[in-house]
Amino acid sequence: xxxxxxxxxxxxxxxxxxxxxxxxxxxxxxxxxxxxxxxxxxxxxxxxxxxxxxxxxxxxxxxxxxxxxxxxxxxxxxxxxxxxxxxxxxxxxxxxxxxxxxxxxxxxxxxxxxxxxxxxxxxxxxxxxxxxxxxxxxxxxxxxxxxxxxxxxxxxxxxxxxxxxxxxxxxxxxxxxxxxxxxxxxxxxxxxxxxxxxxxxxxxxxxxxxxxxxxxxxxxxxxxxxxxxxxxxxxxxxxxxxxxxxxxxxxxxxxxxxxxxxxxxxxxxxxxxxxxxxxxxxxxxxxxxxxxxxxxxxxx
Amino acid sequence: xxxxxxxxxxxxxxxxxxxxxxxxxxxxxxxxxxxxxxxxxxxxxxxxxxxxxxxxxxxxxxxxxxxxxxxxxxxxxxxxxxxxxxxxxxxxxxxxxxxxxxxxxxxxxxxxxxxxxxxxxxxxxxxxxxxxxxxxxxxxxxxxxxxxxxxxxxxxxxxxxxxxxxxxxxxxxxxxxxxxxxxxxxxxxxxxxxxxxxxxxxxxxxxxxxxxxxxxxxxxxxxxxxxxxxxxxxxxxxxxxxxxxx
Numbered sequence: 001x002x003x004x005x006x007x008x009x010x011x012x013x014x015x016x017x018x019x020x021x022x023x024x025x026x027x028x029x030x031x032x033x034x035x036x037x038x039x040x041x042x043x044x045x046x047x048x049x050x051x052x053x054x055x056x057x058x059x060x061x062x063x064x065x066x067x068x069x070x071x072x073x074x075x076x077x078x079x080x081x082x083x084x085x086x087x088x089x090x091x092x093x094x095x096x097x098x099x100x101x102x103x104x105x106x107x108x109x110x111x112x113x114x115x116x117x118x119x120x121x122x123x124x125x126x127x128x129x130x131x132x133x134x135x136x137x138x139x140x141x142x143x144x145x146x147x148x149x150x151x152x153x154x155x156x157x158x159x160x161x162x163x164x165x166x167x168x169x170x171x172x173x174x175x176x177x178x179x180x181x182x183x184x185x186x187x188x189x190x191x192x193x194x195x196x197x198x199x200x201x202x203x204x205x206x207x208x209x210x211x212x213x214x215x216x217x218x219x220x221x222x223x224x225x226x227x228x229x230x231x232x233x234x235x236x237x238x239x240x241x242x243x244x245x246x247x248x249x250x251x252x253x254x255x256x257x258x259x260x261x262x263x264x265x266x267x268x269x270x271x272x273x274x275x276x277x278x279x280x281x282x283x284x285x286x287x288x289x290x291x292x293x294x295x296x297x298x299x300x
Numbered sequence: 301x302x303x304x305x306x307x308x309x310x311x312x313x314x315x316x317x318x319x320x321x322x323x324x325x326x327x328x329x330x331x332x333x334x335x336x337x338x339x340x341x342x343x344x345x346x347x348x349x350x351x352x353x354x355x356x357x358x359x360x361x362x363x364x365x366x367x368x369x370x371x372x373x374x375x376x377x378x379x380x381x382x383x384x385x386x387x388x389x390x391x392x393x394x395x396x397x398x399x400x401x402x403x404x405x406x407x408x409x410x411x412x413x414x415x416x417x418x419x420x421x422x423x424x425x426x427x428x429x430x431x432x433x434x435x436x437x438x439x440x441x442x443x444x445x446x447x448x449x450x451x452x453x454x455x456x457x458x459x460x461x462x463x464x465x466x467x468x469x470x471x472x473x474x475x476x477x478x479x480x481x482x483x484x485x486x487x488x489x490x491x492x493x494x495x496x497x498x499x500x501x502x503x504x505x506x507x508x509x510x511x512x513x514x515x516x517x518x519x520x521x522x523x524x525x526x527x528x529x530x531x532x533x534x535x536x537x538x539x540x541x542x543x544x545x546x
Contacts, residue, residue: 087379101306102306
């Protein structure tokens with residue numbers, strides 16, 4: 001991964017009537033990274049993506065993808081940017097091999113047997129689209145997005161509706177794509193997924209960029225608290241009612257003054273005559289940070 | 301194989317796999333033709349004169365309206381059109397393959413009726429077969445254009461309803477089931493907004509050398525007009541759908 005930008009969005013604005021879906025969004029995606037696009041429902045995430053994908057025209061601002069303007073990139077643009085829409089659809093009676101053939105023909109490329117194998121589509125090539133499971137449909141749509149060996153691929157909620165195994169498989173595929181130098185833009189509501197996969201993230205709230213950075217940078221921003229989870233042998237902290245929240249025998253505290261609080265807490269455990277079984281000191285998760293930002297908390 | 305031809309082949313196969321389309325394109329028109337041929341030619345032997353025209357107009361109206369309006373509406377609403385767009389499949393190809401695929405299905409069903417009617421019901425073939433085929437082709441195009449336009453402007457359930465309404469009016473007012481000059485004057489004129497009405501006149505006048513209420517050549521020109529007007533409207537609507545996908 002190098003610092004060269006492959007996707008550049010600057011001053012993006014889009015409104016629907018009197019509703020400003022996107023007020024001012026700017027960010028850049030580096031070549032070869034997995035870039036997360038996060039935001040609550042109605043934040044302008046989907047509109048931003050649609051403008052990047054070239055299926056919606058922005059009111060103001062510029063978008064460049066490997067030198068192309070999505071609005072008039074034409075056929076060549078579609079070959080360098082693969083897209084898996086959140087609600088991808090194909091004719092119900094179309095077979096998987098027909099879909100791949102069709103897209104390959106229009107993209108003027110040969111079948112990518114490596115992609116078919118990687119996505120485990122060998123056994124379902126003759127199946128009609130309506131007969132596929134949710135996970136299989138996702139994999140087919142991802143295969144179609146990757147048909148032209150694009151430089152970048154947009155995945156809009158790729159794991160929504162998938163079971164644990166399906167999600168894990170798709171994560172492995174996304175990591176493999178990164179390994180092959182493909183830039184991935186991942187729009188997701190799954191914070192754990194974003195924290196796990198993404199090199200950098202942008203959080204969009206009410207049509208504007210709230211914060212951009214690596215997951216560590218975002219969660220380590222000033223004013224944030226630390227989570228302390230403690231479990232003792234006799235549960236004295238629970239009994240004495242000194243708790244913030246409780247989960248499976250663990251008592252959770254949130255503090256901005258980690259060192260002093262920890263010393264006090266350990267002293268209390270000692271005073272109770274109890275012993276510590278487990279102690280965890282964690283920075284807040286991306287989900288906690290996200291909720292703080294969405295509720296109007298500090299961003300950058 | 302050229303991408304468009306491949307698309308065309310796949311689209312044609314989809315028409316054969318979809319049970320609803322099989323009913324609209326083939327099953328219903330051919331079954332109706334067999335029943336009507338059997339029943340009406342016994343009750344009213346004069347019906348044999350217009351059997352081929354009536355049943356083909358029925359089949360084309362059914363197939364080219366019902367068989368295309370709902371699928372086009374579904375393409376829009378299901379997100380397939382958007383998916384095609386981001387995958388680099390051009391909207392004109394989607395539109396054109398839909399038109400051509402419908403044309404072929406409806407044409408084949410019509411040819412089945414044309415070739416079997418003399419055998420099953422002892423009716424005469426058209427006196428001018430080339431003229432018959434020209435009228436058939438133009439009628440299919442005109443009705444398909446109307447069907448695609450309905451699908452482009454309406455939601456799926458509305459598109460189905462609209463095409464049924466047009467179909468029923470076509471059956472009652474076009475002259476396919478009984479001479480339209482038997483209708484009250486107001487209904488005769490009402491029937492003249494339907495492509496089926498002009499198809500009946502063109503078939504009867506140009507292919508079977510029968511007398512017509514409207515000049516057969518003019519009827520042919522009007523069918524071309526339907527194709528151009530509704531075809532252009534479809535193209536404009538598809539351009540606007542493509543410009544701002546919702």
